[in-house]
Amino acid sequence: MSGIHPASNQEFSAHTAGKLPAPEEVADGVWTLPQPNKPGHMPFTLSYLIQDSAGDIHVLDPGWDLPPNTGILAAALDRIRPGLRAPASAILTHLHPDHTGLAGSLREQHGTRTVMHRREQEAQQDYARWTADDSRIRADLDAWAVPHGRYTEVLGYAKGSPRVVVPADRLVADGDLLPVPGRRLRVLHSPGHTPGHMCLVEEDQRLLFSGDHLLPRVTPGIGASGGFPENPLELYLQSLHRLRAYDDCQNLPGHEYRYRGIADRAHAIATRHLTRTAEVEQVLAADPDATVWQTAERLSWGRGWDALTRHYLVSALRQTAMHMDLVASGGHKKAFGSWQPLAARTRTA
Numbered sequence: 001m002s003g004i005h006p007a008s009n010q011e012f013s014a015h016t017a018g019k020l021p022a023p024e025e026v027a028d029g030v031w032t033l034p035q036p037n038k039p040g041h042m043p044f045t046l047s048y049l050i051q052d053s054a055g056d057i058h059v060l061d062p063g064w065d066l067p068p069n070t071g072i073l074a075a076a077l078d079r080i081r082p083g084l085r086a087p088a089s090a091i092l093t094h095l096h097p098d099h100t101g102l103a104g105s106l107r108e109q110h111g112t113r114t115v116m117h118r119r120e121q122e123a124q125q126d127y128a129r130w131t132a133d134d135s136r137i138r139a140d141l142d143a144w145a146v147p148h149g150r151y152t153e154v155l156g157y158a159k160g161s162p163r164v165v166v167p168a169d170r171l172v173a174d175g176d177l178l179p180v181p182g183r184r185l186r187v188l189h190s191p192g193h194t195p196g197h198m199c200l201v202e203e204d205q206r207l208l209f210s211g212d213h214l215l216p217r218v219t220p221g222i223g224a225s226g227g228f229p230e231n232p233l234e235l236y237l238q239s240l241h242r243l244r245a246y247d248d249c250q251n252l253p254g255h256e257y258r259y260r261g262i263a264d265r266a267h268a269i270a271t272r273h274l275t276r277t278a279e280v281e282q283v284l285a286a287d288p289d290a291t292v293w294q295t296a297e298r299l300s301w302g303r304g305w306d307a308l309t310r311h312y313l314v315s316a317l318r319q320t321a322m323h324m325d326l327v328a329s330g331g332h333k334k335a336f337g338s339w340q341p342l343a344a345r346t347r348t349a
């Protein structure tokens with residue numbers, strides 16, 4: 001059996017119909033909590049509620065700070081344990097507001113402790129500096145050789161908008177067990193989407209909470225939040241590679257729907273990126289001095305290079321720069337040259 005397989009018909013059907021799925025119990029003491037998002041983003045975030053051995057509830061990615069979401073969370077807590085007003089902790093896979101949103105108000109109003117990867121707290125602070133001072137962005141634009149006539153457009157969309165910095169009460173690192181009594185919930189640092197993105201592995205029930213690292217249909221954006229001294233694409237490919245060891249887990253992503261088939265999905269996304277790297281490599285073989293702008297112009301784009309404007313153009317340039325760095329470092333050949341999907345490897349074993 002290869003490919004990916006939805007774990008819940010209800011959730012998959014809702015996703016396909018563009019509706020908010022109903023909450024479900026995933027495993028003993030683990031529930032989904034779909035939270036609507038702002039228009040223009042993924043339609044909903046899949047938050048998760050996890051009960052510990054003392055009966056307390058921990059929320060993983062509580063969802064965007066929108067008025068209905070506070071009520072949706074409160075109703076879910078009350079259904080599980082009547083009278084319970086707030087989660088004991090909010091575990092945050094990464095810094096984006098569709099995941100962290102409610103954590104700040106839960107912390108202020110109820111003392112819910114926030115838990116995040118150490119690197120993600122640094123990334124939040126770095127992003128705040130980045131949006132306040134555009135000198136690093138201008139340096140990128142100069143390095144990409146953005147033509148004079150497009151400079152203002154690219155600069156405007158390359159600047160992020162300021163975000164709320166969520167204070168962390170507990171910082172964790174790769175391999176740590178989370179402070180959730182009675183559960184072995186282990187941190188798997190998975191940089192790429194953001195610098196301190198983390199997945200969580202529920203080791204007894206074999207669940208992988210994967211945030212935005214490995215969605216079933218959408219290919220996650222890479223390096224969209226600054227704060228990366230390294231090449232985010234190379235880190236992302238390495239993070240994908242690590243997931244092969246968790247192929248027996250059910251994947252509980254931050255959007256879309258739950259599924260099985262982690263190794264095949266990781267392989268499909270890696271292949272997509274590496275195909276692009278090969279295309280960039282060809283352009284550079286023909287013209288080793290091509291700038292980021294010149295390289296991007298010569299790549300294939302869905303509706304053509306000339307149709308790329310605004311944030312689509314910025315994203316195209318960022319992606320091209322990451323692939324060029326990968327070609328220069330040889331990072332795409334280090335770990336992935338012999339990467340076979342798990343199903344294929346099993347057949348030959």
Ligand SMILES: [Zn+2]
Nearest residue numbers: 096098212254
């Ligand atoms: Zn997200």
